[in-house]
Amino acid sequence: MSTFPKVAMIGGGNMANALASGLLAQGCPPAHLMVIEIDESLRQKWQARGVKTLVSADATLSGFDVWMFAVKPQQMREVVQTTGAYLRQETLVISIAAGISITSLSTWLANEGVPHHRVVRCMPNTPALVAAGVTGMAAPKQLSEHDRNTATHLLSSVGQVVWVDGDASIDAVTALSGSGPAYVFLFIEALIAGGQKLGLSHDQSRTLALATLAGATKLAAESPENPGTLRERVTSKGGTTAAALDVFVKRDFSSIVQEAMAAADHRAAELSREFGSS
Structure with a gap:
C-alpha cells in the first residue's frame, strides 16, 4: 500500500x-493523523509532532478514513457512541480494547438499526512501543479484502500481524501475546534475582538475562527446528541444564503457564460480559 489513509x-x-510512531516512521504524513484526547498534556505532545488534536469528537472526524479506538474497555461504549453522528458508511473502525466483541462494536456503531460491519478487533502488545509487537486481528465475515489489507498495513507498522477467527480467538491472543510480555518480564525478574543469589551483581545478571532471552528467541525464530528440539540440544544428560529443567518439570512449569493463560482468557471473556454487552 503506497499511500496512507x-x-x-x-x-x-x-x-x-x-x-x-510506526506510521510516521513509514512515511505517513502528520496531516494524515488526528488524535482525540481529553488530557491536555498528551494533546500537547501530539501537537509537537505536527498532529492535529481534538478534546472531543466533532464533524472533523467524518473526514478520516480509519478510526482507531484506543481507550479502556469500561469507557468504550460511551466513547463509541459519542462518535456515531460522524460515522460514514465507508469508515473502517479498528478497536484495540480488550474484551469488547465485534458484535458489540458493530451494534454500537449502527445507523438506523443497521450494524456497521466495517469493524476490526485487534490486540497488539506492548513491544509495539519499540516496533517489535505482534497483533492478533479478527473481523466479521463481511469485511472486504481491501479493509483487511488496510488494517494489516496499519498494524504492521509496529510489528507482525496474525489474523484469527472471531472473538474467542482474540481472547486467546490476549492470553498469549497480549499479556505475554508480562510473563516474560516476570521470568526476567526471576533470572536476575537468581543470578544475584548465586553471587553475580544486579547489572551482570540483568545483562546476561536479557541477552539470553533475546538470543534464544532469535534462534527459535530463525531455526527450522521446533523449540523442543532446540531445548534438547542444549540439554546434556546429567549436565547442568538437565538439573535445572528437572526442577521445572517437577514443579510442572508447563501446566503453570497454561493455567495462567487460561485465567487471562477467562478474564477477557468476563470483560466482554461486563463492558461489551450490546
Missing part, C-alpha cells in the same frame, strides 16, 4: 503513540 486515533495514550 487518514487515521483518527480516539484515545492518545501509549498504544496510540506506538501506532502513530
Whole structure:
C-alpha cells in the first residue's frame, strides 16, 4: 500500500503513540493523523509532532478514513457512541480494547438499526512501543479484502500481524501475546534475582538475562527446528541444564503457564460480559 489513509486515533495514550510512531516512521504524513484526547498534556505532545488534536469528537472526524479506538474497555461504549453522528458508511473502525466483541462494536456503531460491519478487533502488545509487537486481528465475515489489507498495513507498522477467527480467538491472543510480555518480564525478574543469589551483581545478571532471552528467541525464530528440539540440544544428560529443567518439570512449569493463560482468557471473556454487552 503506497499511500496512507487518514487515521483518527480516539484515545492518545501509549498504544496510540506506538501506532502513530510506526506510521510516521513509514512515511505517513502528520496531516494524515488526528488524535482525540481529553488530557491536555498528551494533546500537547501530539501537537509537537505536527498532529492535529481534538478534546472531543466533532464533524472533523467524518473526514478520516480509519478510526482507531484506543481507550479502556469500561469507557468504550460511551466513547463509541459519542462518535456515531460522524460515522460514514465507508469508515473502517479498528478497536484495540480488550474484551469488547465485534458484535458489540458493530451494534454500537449502527445507523438506523443497521450494524456497521466495517469493524476490526485487534490486540497488539506492548513491544509495539519499540516496533517489535505482534497483533492478533479478527473481523466479521463481511469485511472486504481491501479493509483487511488496510488494517494489516496499519498494524504492521509496529510489528507482525496474525489474523484469527472471531472473538474467542482474540481472547486467546490476549492470553498469549497480549499479556505475554508480562510473563516474560516476570521470568526476567526471576533470572536476575537468581543470578544475584548465586553471587553475580544486579547489572551482570540483568545483562546476561536479557541477552539470553533475546538470543534464544532469535534462534527459535530463525531455526527450522521446533523449540523442543532446540531445548534438547542444549540439554546434556546429567549436565547442568538437565538439573535445572528437572526442577521445572517437577514443579510442572508447563501446566503453570497454561493455567495462567487460561485465567487471562477467562478474564477477557468476563470483560466482554461486563463492558461489551450490546
